[in-house]
Amino acid sequence: xxxxxxxxxxxxxxxxxxxxxxxxxxxxxxxxxxxxxxxxxxxxxxxxxxxxxxxxxxxxxxxxxxxxxxxxxxxxxxxxxxxxxxxxxxxxxxxxxxxxxxxxxxxxxxxxxxxxxxxxxxxxxxxxxxxxxxxxxxxxxxxxxxxxxxxxxxxxxxxxxxxxxxxxxxxxxxxxxxxxxxxxxxxxxxxxxxxxxxxxxxxxxxxxxxxxxxxxxxxxxxxxxxxxxxxxxxxxxxxxx
Amino acid sequence: xxxxxxxxxxxxxxxxxxxxxxxxxxxxxxxxxxxxxxxxxxxxxxxxxxxxxxxxxxxxxxxxxxxxxxxxxxxxxxxxxxxxxxxxxxxxxxxxxxxxxxxxxxxxxxxxxxxxxxxxxxxxxxxxxxxxxxxxxxxxxxxxxxxxxxxxxxxxxxxxxxxxxxxxxxxxxxxxxxxxxxxxxxxxxxxxxxxxxxxxxxxxxxxxxxxxx
Numbered sequence: 001x002x003x004x005x006x007x008x009x010x011x012x013x014x015x016x017x018x019x020x021x022x023x024x025x026x027x028x029x030x031x032x033x034x035x036x037x038x039x040x041x042x043x044x045x046x047x048x049x050x051x052x053x054x055x056x057x058x059x060x061x062x063x064x065x066x067x068x069x070x071x072x073x074x075x076x077x078x079x080x081x082x083x084x085x086x087x088x089x090x091x092x093x094x095x096x097x098x099x100x101x102x103x104x105x106x107x108x109x110x111x112x113x114x115x116x117x118x119x120x121x122x123x124x125x126x127x128x129x130x131x132x133x134x135x136x137x138x139x140x141x142x143x144x145x146x147x148x149x150x151x152x153x154x155x156x157x158x159x160x161x162x163x164x165x166x167x168x169x170x171x172x173x174x175x176x177x178x179x180x181x182x183x184x185x186x187x188x189x190x191x192x193x194x195x196x197x198x199x200x201x202x203x204x205x206x207x208x209x210x211x212x213x214x215x216x217x218x219x220x221x222x223x224x225x226x227x228x229x230x231x232x233x234x235x236x237x238x239x240x241x
Numbered sequence: 242x243x244x245x246x247x248x249x250x251x252x253x254x255x256x257x258x259x260x261x262x263x264x265x266x267x268x269x270x271x272x273x274x275x276x277x278x279x280x281x282x283x284x285x286x287x288x289x290x291x292x293x294x295x296x297x298x299x300x301x302x303x304x305x306x307x308x309x310x311x312x313x314x315x316x317x318x319x320x321x322x323x324x325x326x327x328x329x330x331x332x333x334x335x336x337x338x339x340x341x342x343x344x345x346x347x348x349x350x351x352x353x354x355x356x357x358x359x360x361x362x363x364x365x366x367x368x369x370x371x372x373x374x375x376x377x378x379x380x381x382x383x384x385x386x387x388x389x390x391x392x393x394x395x396x397x398x399x400x401x402x403x404x405x406x407x408x409x410x411x412x413x414x415x416x417x418x419x420x421x422x423x424x425x426x427x428x429x430x431x432x433x434x435x436x437x438x439x440x441x442x443x444x445x446x447x448x449x450x451x452x453x454x
Contacts, residue, residue, distance in 0.1 A: 060437035061430045062395040065409060069430060072416065073423040151303055158305035162402055169308050176315055187312035191304045198303030 003181040004189055014171035015193055021088055021157040021167065022197075026150050028093025029100050036097065037104025038130070051101065058098035064159045066091035071163055088160045096153045103145045107138040140212040147205030151198050158194075168193055203227050248424050255415055256428055259408035266329055266407065267394045273333025274393065275386070278340025282348065283370075285341065302338040307399050309335060314403040328400040336393050343385045347378035384448040391440050395433065408432060
């Protein structure tokens with residue numbers, strides 16, 4: 001127990017990097033998901049082809065392989081060396097963004113066709129009907145899956161420890177290597193920290209979901225316990241992985 | 242910079258050996274995930290035990306599998322269990338927490354009338370589950386289960402961290418020997434694409450066939 005209390009500042013240092021990678025990776029993934037996912041719903045064949053190639057390639061290759069590629073191989077072909085944390089944000093953002101794009105595309109396509117027809121009948125431009133009519137409805141549907149994806153991204157940040165960045169996992173690895181405490185304790189502290197971060201993410205996404213549904217005039221479950229219910233996974237993963 | 246053909250010739254047989262390890266880990270890990278996931282999904286329906294199992298599975302599901310791998314690997318450092326076995330068990334248990342959730346959603350999706358009919362016929366529990374509920378539940382979730390097979394396959398490079406000689410480790414090793422990693426890591430990426438893109442197509446077919454979502 002003494003070890004845990006004394007080691008907390010170091011774990012916190014590592015956790016800060018984990019949080020930073022999660023936030024920046026998620027930001028990149030979100031932008032890519034919305035842009036590429038929307039491209040996938042367009043009628044323009046070039047836009048659709050670009051979207052398909054992007055999602056298939058970056059969803060098909062594991063984040064850790066992308067990280068090794070950006071971290072080690074990128075400099076060999078371009079001459080530019082990416083810092084490891086930038087390579088990690090790129091790898092995670094591109095990978096999770098590809099999953100997210102599938103979610104955005106299928107959510108937009110799931111909005112009833114009559115909504116588009118009504119918006120066209122009201123003489124709304126493409127931008128106006130997408131941003132004011134279609135997207136808000138699709139958004140409410142995307143959020144639960146986005147919640148799962150951001151937790152997956154948070155978990156995936158642990159791979160940076162292999163390349164030597166001092167994140168939560170690396171702090172635990174180093175404690176174990178220096179044998180200041182037993183293996184069980186050093187890793188359990190790290191795992192509990194990841195678990196708590198995931199719970200925070202679950203609550204945040206729940207709050208966003210409630211807000212999205214309220215704005216659409218849909219009933220929301222306002223109980224405090226409902227905030228902690230884990231997002232459902234399984235049949236609604238938004239297309240093949 | 243051009244593609245080094247000589248190096249590629251050297252890489253491909255070695256990577257194929259790595260791929261064999263990857264396939265072993267995937268198939269055995271997935272088999273464990275399928276069986277254990279079903280057990281977890283059923284146990285979770287029991288009152289108190291189910292609650293404990295639920296918290297435990299949530300814990301495993303929301304923490305990085307990489308840390309779990311290194312954790313269990315270091316704990317068993319003194320025993321002589323092969324690293325690949327540890328990798329298979331840890332990946333299998335991690336993915337069982339996902340498949341459990343998939344089975345659960347399938348079981349909940351079985352129509353209420355089916356349960357009522359079982360009760361009306363006073364079927365014994367093993368026939369309720371084995372003959373009525375599970376065949377319908379599992380049929381519906383086959384595509385979702387297939388998704389986790391691909392996901393598990395894509396998590397096998399993490400076994401690199403516990404020194405299992407799968408594809409990524411092989412690529413890293415040879416890349417280091419030749420001071421060149423571009424061909425090595427690119428080929429690993431392509432190998433993953435060759436497997437995952439066709440499997441994604443198969444899953445989409447399965448979705449059309451089984452899931453009436």
